Amino acid sequence: MQSSTSEQITAASSHAYYQGELSLHETADVLGISVAAAKSRIIRGRRKLRRVMESYRSAMRR
Known part of the structure; x- marks a missing residue:
């Protein structure tokens, strides 16, 4: 498991x-x-974000 500092850098x-900066x-x-x-x-990050956003949208529809 990555440390939170490593996750923040990633x-x-x-x-x-x-953003096109790198x-x-x-x-x-x-x-x-x-x-x-x-x-x-x-x-993987993009997929994870997609799942989180889908959960959020689903929760907002209730």
Whole structure:
């Protein structure tokens, strides 16, 4: 399990990637991981966000 500091760095790096502030290669460098691993983390994060948003929307409809 990642520490909260590590999770915050990953989240901030992913945010910077999506905002166009960092390339995928730069994101991987910041995280100290391979480009493939950075891409996987971004994809997993996007899926997790989608699930959370779907739960939120579902709860708001009740």
